Amino acid sequence: MLRCHDRRANPSAEREQSFVGGGSEGSQLRLLQSPPLVWLGDSMTHWSQFFIPTLKESPADAEIPSHKLLIRAGLVRKLSGGLYTYMPLGLRVMQKLTEICRQEINAGGGIELWMPHVHPVENWQDGPRWAAAREIMFRVDSAGDGKRGPREPEFVLGPTHEEIITPLVKTEITSYRDLPKNFYQIGTKFRNEIRPRYGLMRAREFVMMDAYSFDAHDEGAVKSYFAMKSAYERFFKRIGALAIAVEADTGVMGGSYSHEFMVPAEVGDDDIIYCEESGYAANREKATSGLVPAGWADPAPAGALEEFATPGVVTIAALEAAPYSVPADQQFKTLVYIGDGKPFLVVLRGCDELEEAKLGQLGFGLFRPATPEEIVAVMGAKPGSLGTVRGTIANPAALAGIFADHAVRLIGNGTTGANKDGFHLRNVNVQRDLAIDRFGDFRRVKAGEPCPKSGQPLKSRRGIEVGHIFKLGTKYSEKFGAVYTDDQKQSHPMVMGCYGIGVSRTLQAVIEQSHDADGIVWPWTVAPFQVLICLLDPQVSEALDLARRLATVAERAGADVLIDDRMERPGVKFKDADLIGIPLRLTIGGKGLKEGIVELKRRSSKDVAKVSLPEAEARLSAEIAALSAAAGG
RNA sequence: CGGGGUGUAGCUUAGCCUGGUAGAGCGCCUGGUUUGGGACCAGGAGGUCGCAGGUUCGAAUCCUGUCGCCCCGACCA
Numbered sequence: 001m002l003r004c005h006d007r008r009a010n011p012s013a014e015r016e017q018s019f020v021g022g023g024s025e026g027s028q029l030r031l032l033q034s035p036p037l038v039w040l041g042d043s044m045t046h047w048s049q050f051f052i053p054t055l056k057e058s059p060a061d062a063e064i065p066s067h068k069l070l071i072r073a074g075l076v077r078k079l080s081g082g083l084y085t086y087m088p089l090g091l092r093v094m095q096k097l098t099e100i101c102r103q104e105i106n107a108g109g110g111i112e113l114w115m116p117h118v119h120p121v122e123n124w125q126d127g128p129r130w131a132a133a134r135e136i137m138f139r140v141d142s143a144g145d146g147k148r149g150p151r152e153p154e155f156v157l158g159p160t161h162e163e164i165i166t167p168l169v170k171t172e173i174t175s176y177r178d179l180p181k182n183f184y185q186i187g188t189k190f191r192n193e194i195r196p197r198y199g200l201m202r203a204r205e206f207v208m209m210d211a212y213s214f215d216a217h218d219e220g221a222v223k224s225y226f227a228m229k230s231a232y233e234r235f236f237k238r239i240g241a242l243a244i245a246v247e248a249d250t251g252v253m254g255g256s257y258s259h260e261f262m263v264p265a266e267v268g269d270d271d272i273i274y275c276e277e278s279g280y281a282a283n284r285e286k287a288t289s290g291l292v293p294a295g296w297a298d299p300a301p302a303g304a305l306e307e308f309a310t311p312g313v314v315t316i317a318a319l320e321a322a323p324y325s326v327p328a329d330q331q332f333k334t335l336v337y338i339g340d341g342k343p344f345l346v347v348l349r350g351c352d353e354l355e356e357a358k359l360g361q362l363g364f365g366l367f368r369p370a371t372p373e374e375i376v377a378v379m380g381a382k383p384g385s386l387g388t389v390r391g392t393i394a395n396p397a398a399l400a401g402i403f404a405d406h407a408v409r410l411i412g413n414g415t416t417g418a419n420k421d422g423f424h425l426r427n428v429n430v431q432r433d434l435a436i437d438r439f440g441d442f443r444r445v446k447a448g449e450p451c452p453k454s455g456q457p458l459k460s461r462r463g464i465e466v467g468h469i470f471k472l473g474t475k476y477s478e479k480f481g482a483v484y485t486d487d488q489k490q491s492h493p494m495v496m497g498c499y500g501i502g503v504s505r506t507l508q509a510v511i512e513q514s515h516d517a518d519g520i521v522w523p524w525t526v527a528p529f530q531v532l533i534c535l536l537d538p539q540v541s542e543a544l545d546l547a548r549r550l551a552t553v554a555e556r557a558g559a560d561v562l563i564d565d566r567m568e569r570p571g572v573k574f575k576d577a578d579l580i581g582i583p584l585r586l587t588i589g590g591k592g593l594k595e596g597i598v599e600l601k602r603r604s605s606k607d608v609a610k611v612s613l614p615e616a617e618a619r620l621s622a623e624i625a626a627l628s629a630a631a632g633g
Numbered sequence: 634c635g636g637g638g639u640g641u642a643g644c645u646u647a648g649c650c651u652g653g654u655a656g657a658g659c660g661c662c663u664g665g666u667u668u669g670g671g672a673c674c675a676g677g678a679g680g681u682c683g684c685a686g687g688u689u690c691g692a693a694u695c696c697u698g699u700c701g702c703c704c705c706g707a708c709c710a
Binding site: 055057058059060061062063080081129132133135136159160162193194195197202269468470498500536537568569570571573574575576577578587589590592599 | 659670
């Protein structure tokens with residue numbers, strides 16, 4: 001029979017103790033509530049001494065499950081839009097993630113360093129993407145010397161570090177003997193996102209692992225690239241996240257090719273286009289399809305070019321309707337963009353949409369859709385009557401180029417605008433009639449189109465981008481003069497790669513991927529604690545002793561242990577346990593102890609195993625070993 | 634930056650249309666009864682109703698402005 005020994009609210013002993021202080025009624029109460037001294041200085045984490053502010057209800061501003069759970073489980077608290085405090089429990093997860101990340105990047109050849117997060121703006125002005133990057137950087141107006149106006153800030157907060165690492169490597173590495181090198185850091189990044197959302201998913205301040213590889217030759221850069229790709233794959237596997245590598249757009253980064261690591265999730269803000277047959281997978285921004293078969297011969301012209309009146313017709317849909325009845329896939333859509341100040345044209349089929357990211361291949365630093373005024377100035381007609389038939393463009397000399405998507409070649413005897421308001425042209429044929437400088441892939445791929453590899457219908461799903469790797473080439477090294485001397489005394493720019501893992505975003509992606517109606521289900525390797533000892537009667541000294549003994553066993557087996565020793569009702573403890581999602585729960589309660597048992601339960605399962613006291617230590621160790629092994633050690 | 638919404642106690646919110654002393658649940662504090670899946674009873678603390686103007690005898694409520702937040706879009710290294 002267990003002896004009851006209430007350490008907190010017990011009458012006599014504590015009352016005496018409180019009188020020792022001889023204080024007022026208030027200070028006596030405070031003393032009564034102070035923790036038993038025996039727990040202080042103990043390495044085990046006791047819930048009552050820790051801080052896990054759980055919430056029954058979701059805050060109103062959380063929309064998606066992972067965001068709600070981040071808040072409810074007491075992992076983070078919001079300071080302001082896109083700015084979060086990592087609470088003790090959340091910090092523990094971050095620490096686990098960063099440590100695993102560190103191990104795998106090290107294994108992939110990374111060398112850790114630490115760079116400043118406040119950057120002289122000159123580094124960015126000297127770099128190749130200042131125009132695009134300035135908008136999202138937090139800026140610090142002045143160091144206080146008063147020499148600069150507010151329009152020329154001295155410092156920016158770093159959104160990433162190419163502009164810092166490249167000049168560093170330029171001065172420190174000059175010989176091929178010192179190459180290759182791959183430097184990385186794990187730290188805070190600042191991006192003034194236009195619209196922060198979904199908690200840590202798109203934050204203004206976030207934690208990122210960023211790595212930068214420098215190689216003497218392209219082959220080496222490819223090797224570095226794939227070493228990192230493998231490291232990423234090991235990282236995501238170890239943390240229990242399903243992340244798939246997809247081909248990606250290089251965006252403002254520039255560079256030759258890149259992969260994104262995506263965690264499939266409904267709430268992701270990227271579209272993944274993929275084919276199960278061939279394994280093809282790409283971000284929609286980059287995805288291509290086998291719409292135009294290899295060896296496709298353009299349809300032969302059948303009839304002369306002919307202008308016809310189309311009063312009031314300014315949309316694809318209107319031209320599809322009677323009396324014109326031109327199917328959208330037989331119409332040419334002509335879009336006017338402004339690239340670095342000069343207009344250029346993009347021609348698509350009427351049924352296709354432009355994938356703006358694909359305009360990046362044209363090499364403009366900045367581009368945007370033209371305004372109606374700009375369109376009239378160059379084309380001679382308003383939107384809705386535009387076309388690229390030779391001789392119809394009002395001011396062709398102003399154009400920086402006319403680019404057409406490959407798919408327009410599927411059109412034979414199509415219809416396009418006459419660059420004259422209210423008129424279109426029919427029997428338009430690509431080769432014969434259109435003034436096109438270059439064909440390319442500009443259209444947005446839709447699910448159902450043939451896979452470029454297998455020809456099978458492509459599928460699409462949403463994903464969260466948690467990592468990105470780029471083979472950068474020499475864009476930055478040339479700009480910053482990061483060159484080395486080879487064994488022939490020749491100077492060459494280093495071939496770079498850059499790599500990022502959104503660690504804080506990954507934290508949330510793991511939750512998004514691993515939760516149920518009751519709360520988070522942490523993977524073993526990143527769980528803030530791996531074993532929760534749920535002590536239903538913490539005031540019973542034998543039960544407490546048992547909990548601490550079993551906690552020691554679990555720690556020796558390599559697990560992080562949390563003892564829930566709070567004076568709460570069992571229901572509260574179980575609900576909290578499910579909410580914070582500790583993988584293995586061991587319950588010690590009065591009822592079980594009367595039968596001589598404790599209970600073991602995995603968070604991921606409904607099954608509860610009753611374990612007799614003599615077997616408890618062995619079973620606990622075995623369970624930890626099993627979970628640890630299943631997680632890959 | 635465009636469109637929509639919202640702001641009331643630590644959290645979730647009612648009240649606003651139709652102006653008349655600001656309510657509830659959770660949480661918190663005190664006492665008691667409970668004690669294996671978010672207990673119960675009694676008592677209590679806590680709100681310049683985002684902020685600034687205006688209308689009015691009187692504003693959480695109506696008007697104007699402003700700020701924050703959320704959603705959609707644009708944007709997204």
